[in-house]
Amino acid sequence: MSTDTIANTSTVTRPTSGLSAPDAAVKALASGDATLDRIAEITLSSVVLPLKNPISDAKVLTGRQKPMTEVVFLFVELRTEQGHEGIGFSYSKRAGGPAQFAHAQEIAPVLIGEDPNDIGKIWTKLVWAGASVGRSGVATQAIAAIDIALWDLKAKRANLPLAKLIGASRDSVQTYNTSGGFLHTPIGEVIENAAASLANGIGGIKLKVGQPDWRKDIARVTAVREFLGDDVPLMVDANQQWDRPTAQRMGRIFEQFNLVWIEEPLDAYDAEGHAQLARSLDTSIATGEMLASVGEHLRLIEAGSVDILQPDAPRIGGITQFLKLAGLAEHHNLQLAPHFAMEIHLHLAAVYPLQTWVEHFDWLDPLFDEHLETRDGRMHLSGRPGLGFTLSDQARAWTVGTVTVTK
Numbered sequence: 154m155s156t157d158t159i160a161n162t163s164t165v166t167r168p169t170s171g172l173s174a175p176d177a178a179v180k181a182l183a184s185g186d187a188t189l190d191r192i193a194e195i196t197l198s199s200v201v202l203p204l205k206n207p208i209s210d211a212k213v214l215t216g217r218q219k220p221m222t223e224v225v226f227l228f229v230e231l232r233t234e235q236g237h238e239g240i241g242f243s244y245s246k247r248a249g250g251p252a253q254f255a256h257a258q259e260i261a262p263v264l265i266g267e268d269p270n271d272i273g274k275i276w277t278k279l280v281w282a283g284a285s286v287g288r289s290g291v292a293t294q295a296i297a298a299i300d301i302a303l304w305d306l307k308a309k310r311a312n313l314p315l316a317k318l319i320g321a322s323r324d325s326v327q328t329y330n331t332s333g334g335f336l337h338t339p340i341g342e343v344i345e346n347a348a349a350s351l352a353n354g355i356g357g358i359k360l361k362v363g364q365p366d367w368r369k370d371i372a373r374v375t376a377v378r379e380f381l382g383d384d385v386p387l388m389v390d391a392n393q394q395w396d397r398p399t400a401q402r403m404g405r406i407f408e409q410f411n412l413v414w415i416e417e418p419l420d421a422y423d424a425e426g427h428a429q430l431a432r433s434l435d436t437s438i439a440t441g442e443m444l445a446s447v448g449e450h451l452r453l454i455e456a457g458s459v460d461i462l463q464p465d466a467p468r469i470g471g472i473t474q475f476l477k478l479a480g481l482a483e484h485h486n487l488q489l490a491p492h493f494a495m496e497i498h499l500h501l502a503a504v505y506p507l508q509t510w511v512e513h514f515d516w517l518d519p520l521f522d523e524h525l526e527t528r529d530g531r532m533h534l535s536g537r538p539g540l541g542f543t544l545s546d547q548a549r550a551w552t553v554g555t556v557t558v559t560k
């Protein structure tokens with residue numbers, strides 16, 4: 154897969170232009186430019202994270218997908234002439250990883266020489282570089298990894314956690330665990346996982362449902378609710394596997410469990426079906442993780458499809474696009490529960506002014522040297538600048554392709 158594997162991707166922190174940041178600021182003013190720093194180098198890496206067990210949600214039990222055995226990441230590491238650095242990532246499940254990596258390689262050269270502070274301008278430039286393959290999906294997800302690295306770089310330059318750079322509403326976000334409640338996991342183990350999550354300071358538990366035999370769903374939700382008691386937040390996620398009548402019927406049955414939300418009851422693009430459910434059920438409706446652009450989310454918002462929006466920054470083009478969508482969601486008084494990638498979404502959930510949740514998955518833990526703190530039902534921002542993560546030796550060992558783009 155790799156066209157240019159480099160032996161050593163260790164980072165450079167020393168300014169390479171010979172200018173300190175204050176010197177550069179003085180020179181920039183003298184030259185008439187606002188800032189002088191420029192993007193000098195981009196390293197793209199494809200990293201395959203193996204999962205401990207094959208993962209099954211309802212899409213597997215209905216025969217639409219095979220159990221998931223790995224997640225493929227596109228990591229982007231940026232370096233500037235002044236020695237500032239940023240790291241970002243996108244990901245794909247089952248298919249699409251090599252396509253994201255390939256698209257990033259094609260568009261990355263347009264970054265060289267750009268001022269890394271000009272994130273909006275760069276996002277547009279990257280979209281135009283690959284305009285014929287569209288403004289959603291794989292192309293946008295390749296851009297997302299670059300965009301996230303630019304935001305990480307900007308926050309590191311300011312020596313601030315990303316949430317603080319953008320403007321935080323809080324320093325911690327209520328969190329719930331997903332990785333313990335998949336459908337391949339026997340119910341006894343699901344309950345053990347839930348107990349472990351609560352003992353680790355995680356506040357809520359999400360359970361996968363949507364099996365062809367709906368009675369099994371009810372039995373599992375009943376068992377977990379009995380174990381948790383009435384006060385622990387509990388959610389269910391059908392991963393798009395119900396049709397409209399089934400979703401309506403299951404939603405009515407599930408009202409008795411006092412769920413925080415029912416997630417993806419219908420096809421991700423069925424805005425009207427979700428709107429009907431949201432109107433008819435007391436339980437909140439949550440969806441949005443599968444959508445691949447702000448425009449696709451806008452359709453859900455305008456149709457009144459959701460109470461809780463679940464965007465995924467790597468899937469919709471990065472932090473720049475996520476912030477635009479968050480503005481729309483706030484304007485419509487929606488709650489926000491970003492999907493997956495808590496390492497990015499903790500910051501974005503901390504910024505969102507209204508009710509918000511962050512999804513706890515332990516899958517990505519081996520990729521990074523740092524780990525997030527959960528306590529009292531909440532996930533806490535660290536004081537580390539940027540996203541607050543560095544790639545682990547294990548992530549380097551799982552790297553299957555690396556390309557570096559320079560001037």
Ligand SMILES: [Mg+2]
Nearest residue numbers: 390416417442
């Ligand atoms: Mg989900």
